[in-house]
Amino acid sequence: MLNLTPTELERYQRQIMLPGFGLAAQQRLKSATVLVTGVGGLGGTAALYLAVAGVGRLILLRGGELRLDDMNRQILMTHDWVGQPRVIKAKETLEQINPDVQIEAVCDYVTPDNVDALVQSADIALDCAHNFGERDLLNAACVRWGKPMVEAAMNDMEAYLTTIIPGQTPCLTCLFPEKPDWDKRGFGVLGAVSGTLACLTALEAIKVLTGLGQPLLGQLLTMDLGRMDFAKRRAYHDPDCLVCGVRSTDRPPAMQHSLTVVRNLSATLSPVL
Numbered sequence: 001m002l003n004l005t006p007t008e009l010e011r012y013q014r015q016i017m018l019p020g021f022g023l024a025a026q027q028r029l030k031s032a033t034v035l036v037t038g039v040g041g042l043g044g045t046a047a048l049y050l051a052v053a054g055v056g057r058l059i060l061l062r063g064g065e066l067r068l069d070d071m072n073r074q075i076l077m078t079h080d081w082v083g084q085p086r087v088i089k090a091k092e093t094l095e096q097i098n099p100d101v102q103i104e105a106v107c108d109y110v111t112p113d114n115v116d117a118l119v120q121s122a123d124i125a126l127d128c129a130h131n132f133g134e135r136d137l138l139n140a141a142c143v144r145w146g147k148p149m150v151e152a153a154m155n156d157m158e159a160y161l162t163t164i165i166p167g168q169t170p171c172l173t174c175l176f177p178e179k180p181d182w183d184k185r186g187f188g189v190l191g192a193v194s195g196t197l198a199c200l201t202a203l204e205a206i207k208v209l210t211g212l213g214q215p216l217l218g219q220l221l222t223m224d225l226g227r228m229d230f231a232k233r234r235a236y237h238d239p240d241c242l243v244c245g246v247r248s249t250d251r252p253p254a255m256q257h258s259l260t261v262v263r264n265l266s267a268t269l270s271p272v273l
């Protein structure tokens with residue numbers, strides 16, 4: 001693991017002193033590479049908290065240009081950047097906040113051509129893309145290469161979050177075997193809602209990388225932020241999953257209910273922009 005400089009020791013002092021964190025956890029963060037897809041209201045804000053926490057290297061992925069209607073939630077952006085690639089500005093902002101973090105900006109979406117190399121070069125991926133095509137590609141690549149993935153999505157005032165570790169937990173296809181039409185961009189979103197989910201997403205990645213606390217392994221956290229209702233549901237690990245399944249046929253009856261609950265969620269939740 002990489003050693004910490006005097007500047008880093010001072011910068012991260014308040015988190016190093018956390019019970020269960022310490023110097024070793026900080027060194028693990030410095031030695032880690034995190035891939036963030038869909039760098040927008042969700043992915044960009046998650047990247048901010050990873051950068052200030054001292055993750056050594058961030059790979060930021062997002063195609064397209066900044067729009068004025070992104071500005072109610074994309075806090076790494078500035079008004080004068082509208083019309084230009086988001087990830088370039090995200091890299092610039094994060095480097096100003098923490099010059100010790102290496103940041104690679106990739107102005108592209110998740111594609112079959114780039115996903116394997118991106119996942120292989122990271123220790124963990126944050127799935128913050130805004131459509132299921134990109135999400136499915138990232139999930140399959142993380143399963144293929146045995147890399148953890150934090151799965152975060154929202155729609156209006158609702159959100160969900162889980163952490164996937166291939167071989168240990170259900171994957172995204174286990175959770176949502178039948179894909180709803182989630183490729184729309186037109187749902188409403190408040191920056192404070194995407195930001196709330198983003199903080200929790202960054203926290204999950206920090207937990208997996210450092211061993212701090214207990215990440216949401218095999219659990220789906222569902223949030224209705226309009227009512228401030230939070231619930232944890234057991235996520236169903238499908239032995240017949242087309243991506244991660246082992247083709248077993250013994251499916252305990254008690255798990256069937258969880259499957260129904262999770263599948264029903266797919267009708268009401270969709271990924272953030």
Ligand SMILES: [Zn+2]
Nearest residue numbers: 171174241244
């Ligand atoms: Zn699966």
